[in-house]
Structures are given as structure tokens and as C-alpha cells.
Amino acid sequence: MNSWEMMIHAKLASMAEEGLQRELRPIKDASQPILMYQGKELVNFSSNNYLGLAGHPQIIAAQQRSAEQGAGATASRLIIGHDEEMEELEEELASFHQHEAALVLANGYMANVGILSSFLGRHDAVFSDRLNHASIVDGIRLSRATHFRYRHGDLNHLEELLKKAKTRGIKRQLIVTDSVFSMDGDIAPLRDIVFLKQKYGTALLIDEAHAGGVFGKHGEGLAHELQISEQVDLHMGTFSKAYGVYGAYVLARKEWIQYLHHTCRSFIYTTALPPTVIGGIRQAIQLVKEGMNLRIDLSKKSQYFRDELVKAGFDIGGSTTQIIPVCIGDENTTLTFSRKLIERGIMSVAIRPPTVPKGTARLRFSLMANHQWENIQSALVAIKEIGKELEVI
Ligand SMILES: Cc1ncc(COP(=O)(O)O)c(C=O)c1O
Known part of the structure; x- marks a missing residue:
């Protein structure tokens, strides 16, 4: 050996x-x-x-129709992979969630890794729930920001760490949390987290992978159900779970999405999603809204x-x-x-x-x-x- x-x-x-x-x-x-x-x-x-949407005949039929446009997207989004359907999907997503803009990414893992490593750098601090998903942990590692892990759902610990970062003079700070925790099925205290975000002037990223489609009047997610979505700077979710398809999205202010167009490596350096997936997602959104x-x-x-x-x-x-x-x-x-x-x-x-x-x-x-x-x-x-x-x- x-x-x-x-x-x-x-x-x-x-x-x-x-x-x-x-x-x-x-x-x-x-x-x-x-x-x-x-x-x-x-x-x-x-x-x-x-x-139960992954087996839904209307989504499968939509995917079959979209397959007529080609088997693959042929290039990354910034080359010629930004299909008209994708443009419409992103507009639809932003208006569905009442955010200024949306960006669709290949999957939730790549979304978290890309978003976190794009917004955070060596001189920034990130506060992350100890039970956040592995893709969040990996995004933080890649960013090289100072990583403060707070005990699961523990707001006192979060605040203690926020104070600590302040005394160290770290200027830009971001709190990140799953909204529904994938292996525990409990929910983050989002309203209290928003309170701390405002008190300490941080940004907030929430991962609604397991809440999108499930919570909110029309399936927008937990932030909408709790009426705090306006306080969320980066609202991320996936189409691979309740939506039954594949892919991920992030919603934010227009300039923040433009920033991702310029800096998010898992968006820039990868082929766009194929037409079948985009067609399936668009149909799934209709079913989620009516669901x-x-x-x-x-x-x-x-x-x-x-x-x-x-x-x-x-x-x-x-x-x-x-x-x-x-x-x-x-x-x-x-x-x-x-x-x-x-x-x-x-x-x-x-x-x-x-x-x-x-x-x-x-x-x-x-x-x-x-x-x-x-x-x-x-x-x-x-x-x-x-x-x-x-x-x-
Ligand atoms: C909280 C959370 N975020 C992100 C992801 C990754 O999403 P995807 O499966 O679309 O890559 C998952 C999937 O397991 C998840 O549970």
C-alpha cells in the first residue's frame, strides 16, 4: 500500500x-x-x-416542453447562457417575494458558497448559527472572514459575539442563519435576530431552503410569514425541496444583485441551468403560489x-x-x-x-x-x- x-x-x-x-x-x-x-x-x-411537487405531471410536462429549446444552456450566464426564460423567471421571483431583484443559481450549495465568499472578505466578520448548513460553513471558510459561531438559536451568545467584534473594530458584519434547520426541523428566532441586526448595524442573510414553498401565505418563506422580509438583505432559497425541481435563488436590493453578477464566482464561472430546469421551476412557482x-x-x-x-x-x-x-x-x-x-x-x-x-x-x-x-x-x-x-x- x-x-x-x-x-x-x-x-x-x-x-x-x-x-x-x-x-x-x-x-x-x-x-x-x-x-x-x-x-x-x-x-x-x-x-x-x-x-409532493417533484412528481407533479404539470411540472414534468413543462420540462418536456422546455426540452424543445435545447438539452443544455451551452454557456455561462454572462456569455450566452442568460435565456429569455431566465430573465422572466428572475423578474417573476423578485415580484413574488416583493424584493427589488433576484438571481438564480445552480443549486443551494453553490448559492451559499458564492454569496458568502462574494460579500465577505478577510476584514469582515460573520456570525453563524452553529447548526447552519454545511454550504454556509464552506462559504464562510472560502471568504476568510472572521467566523463567530453562536450556539444554536442562542441570542445572548450572538449578542455577546457581536459586542466582541465591535470592540475589535471590525467594520462590516453579517449574520447568517437557516430559517428552518435541515436536520432539526426547528426554526430560527428571526424576529429577534432582526432586532440584533438593527441594533448592531449588520447585514442579514437567511437560508430558506426548507421554508420556501412551505411557509408564507403563498409559500414565500418564513421571513414573509413573520413579516420581517424587508429587513432581510439577502434572502436565499432552493428549488430542490418544496418546489420539487432543482436550482436556487437569492433575493436582494438591485445593486446587491448587480454586485453578485460581478463578483459571485459560483455564478460567473459555471454553465447556466438547462431549459428543462427553468421551465420546471416556472411551473413549480405557479403551483407553490396556488398551493x-x-x-x-x-x-x-x-x-x-x-x-x-x-x-x-x-x-x-x-x-x-x-x-x-x-x-x-x-x-x-x-x-x-x-x-x-x-x-x-x-x-x-x-x-x-x-x-x-x-x-x-x-x-x-x-x-x-x-x-x-x-x-x-x-x-x-x-x-x-x-x-x-x-x-x-
Ligand atoms: C439549509 C440548506 N441550505 C442549502 C442547501 C443546499 O441546497 P441544494 O440541495 O439545492 O444544493 C441545503 C440542502 O440540503 C440545505 O439544507
């Missing part, structure tokens, strides 16, 4: 020993509430397809699922949304739980470090508006039985 092989082998062996091995599962029908795995039907509690009933269904099913788990004695952390963790702690027990669920016809993936902090392994259940009630109920029976067998409850 050469030194590379030794390093790779040792890393994989130590991850397996700690119950942290990862595996790719070939799945069919992941866009549906019932998916197929190894020839078996499983109730799908593992997708981010919260409104009040889907949002109500999702909310009812999520509430029921959370209540039943809590009654049975499970720890679901601070979840108040469609993302519901069953907190277990031990990695191997979590893996065993997930495997037993698969045997009982339920797909809920074990989430382990480094995706979540050490000692906080969990099953992550995510609800869909079009889950059948009887499937939810039978899943709850199985979860409770396995929970008792493994002494989780």
Missing part, C-alpha cells in the same frame, strides 16, 4: 468502526410518497419533496406525526415543522433503527456525524403533503414498536 492507499483505507475503517459508514442506495420513485428499494415498497419519509391546500395538509400531517412521537416518549428536539428528528444519540443504534424500519416498509435515513454534531445521531423523518394518512399511522406503529425493542423509549 502506498501512503494514499493507507490513508484512505484507515479513514474508511475508522468510520465503519464508529458506525459512520455511508452507503449509496439505488432508489426508484423517490419523487413519490411510496418509493421502491431493492424491489420493495417503502413509505418515503426521507425526501425534501414536502409538497395553500398542500401547505395545510403538510402542516396537519406534520403536527400529528410530531404529537404522536412525543406522546410515545420520543425526543424530537425542538421540531415544529415538517422535518421531524427522532433523537437517539448513539450512531449504531440509529443505524439499526433505520434498518429495522426498512424491514417494516419505512424509509427514514440515519443521520450521523459529521452531518450533525457528535453524540446527536438521529432518524430524520420528513413529511409530504401527499402522504396517505394510513401510511403515516402504520409507520407510527412500527416506529413505536422498534423504539421499545431498541429501548429508545
Whole structure:
């Protein structure tokens, strides 16, 4: 073995020993509430397809129509990849969210990495919730700004760090937070964060990846639901979750978007999204706007699922949304739980470090508006039985 092989082998062996091995599962029908795995039907509690739109015939038909315009965008946005449809999509997005301007990016990961590394530099400070998504962490690292990580949702800690940065004389500061936390299903105290943003004169970036389409009267996101969207300088979200398609957006004042056109490397140096994706997104936006009933269904099913788990004695952390963790702690027990669920016809993936902090392994259940009630109920029976067998409850 050469030194590379030794390093790779040792890393994989130590991850397996700690119950942290990862595996790719070939799945069919992941866009549906019932998916197929190894020839078996499983109730799908593992997708981010919260409104069930990924399998929606109108979106698929729109994608097929758009495919007539070409299989790919052929160039980056600033070359000839800025299709007329994209121009219309960005105008539509800005007016939907009542922001001055919008920018569509390839995906949420590239959006966060690009936005953060473009606005922040070595002399700036960024305040980031400890449980923010990995793409935020990576964007901050790339920016080389001073990184202040505040304890999850802890406003006192955030303020303490804001004061610290002030005494160090750091001029430009930015607070960044997920609005719905992807592995915990709890929500950020956005109103209080806005208060601190104003008090300390910082900028604010929120990541609405798991809230876009789900919260707000028309699915605009949590900032709109809480009526603080005017205070948000950079409002980012994805089309890959509730919208059921792919891609990401950021909304901001016109000059801030122009600044991104000039400086955001994950926007400038990559091929534009293909026409099928743009067509799908435009149709998905219409369905999200009209999707009040889907949002109500999702909310009812999520509430029921959370209540039943809590009654049975499970720890679901601070979840108040469609993302519901069953907190277990031990990695191997979590893996065993997930495997037993698969045997009982339920797909809920074990989430382990480094995706979540050490000692906080969990099953992550995510609800869909079009889950059948009887499937939810039978899943709850199985979860409770396995929970008792493994002494989780
Ligand atoms: C909070 C958050 N932000 C960003 C992303 C990345 O989005 P995308 O999957 O579109 O790259 C995710 C996806 O998992 C997420 O959970």
C-alpha cells in the first residue's frame, strides 16, 4: 500500500468502526410518497419533496416542453447562457417575494458558497448559527472572514459575539442563519435576530431552503410569514425541496444583485441551468403560489406525526415543522433503527456525524403533503414498536 492507499483505507475503517459508514442506495420513485428499494415498497419519509411537487405531471410536462429549446444552456450566464426564460423567471421571483431583484443559481450549495465568499472578505466578520448548513460553513471558510459561531438559536451568545467584534473594530458584519434547520426541523428566532441586526448595524442573510414553498401565505418563506422580509438583505432559497425541481435563488436590493453578477464566482464561472430546469421551476412557482391546500395538509400531517412521537416518549428536539428528528444519540443504534424500519416498509435515513454534531445521531423523518394518512399511522406503529425493542423509549 502506498501512503494514499493507507490513508484512505484507515479513514474508511475508522468510520465503519464508529458506525459512520455511508452507503449509496439505488432508489426508484423517490419523487413519490411510496418509493421502491431493492424491489420493495417503502413509505418515503426521507425526501425534501414536502409538497409532493417533484412528481407533479404539470411540472414534468413543462420540462418536456422546455426540452424543445435545447438539452443544455451551452454557456455561462454572462456569455450566452442568460435565456429569455431566465430573465422572466428572475423578474417573476423578485415580484413574488416583493424584493427589488433576484438571481438564480445552480443549486443551494453553490448559492451559499458564492454569496458568502462574494460579500465577505478577510476584514469582515460573520456570525453563524452553529447548526447552519454545511454550504454556509464552506462559504464562510472560502471568504476568510472572521467566523463567530453562536450556539444554536442562542441570542445572548450572538449578542455577546457581536459586542466582541465591535470592540475589535471590525467594520462590516453579517449574520447568517437557516430559517428552518435541515436536520432539526426547528426554526430560527428571526424576529429577534432582526432586532440584533438593527441594533448592531449588520447585514442579514437567511437560508430558506426548507421554508420556501412551505411557509408564507403563498409559500414565500418564513421571513414573509413573520413579516420581517424587508429587513432581510439577502434572502436565499432552493428549488430542490418544496418546489420539487432543482436550482436556487437569492433575493436582494438591485445593486446587491448587480454586485453578485460581478463578483459571485459560483455564478460567473459555471454553465447556466438547462431549459428543462427553468421551465420546471416556472411551473413549480405557479403551483407553490396556488398551493395553500398542500401547505395545510403538510402542516396537519406534520403536527400529528410530531404529537404522536412525543406522546410515545420520543425526543424530537425542538421540531415544529415538517422535518421531524427522532433523537437517539448513539450512531449504531440509529443505524439499526433505520434498518429495522426498512424491514417494516419505512424509509427514514440515519443521520450521523459529521452531518450533525457528535453524540446527536438521529432518524430524520420528513413529511409530504401527499402522504396517505394510513401510511403515516402504520409507520407510527412500527416506529413505536422498534423504539421499545431498541429501548429508545
Ligand atoms: C439549509 C440548506 N441550505 C442549502 C442547501 C443546499 O441546497 P441544494 O440541495 O439545492 O444544493 C441545503 C440542502 O440540503 C440545505 O439544507
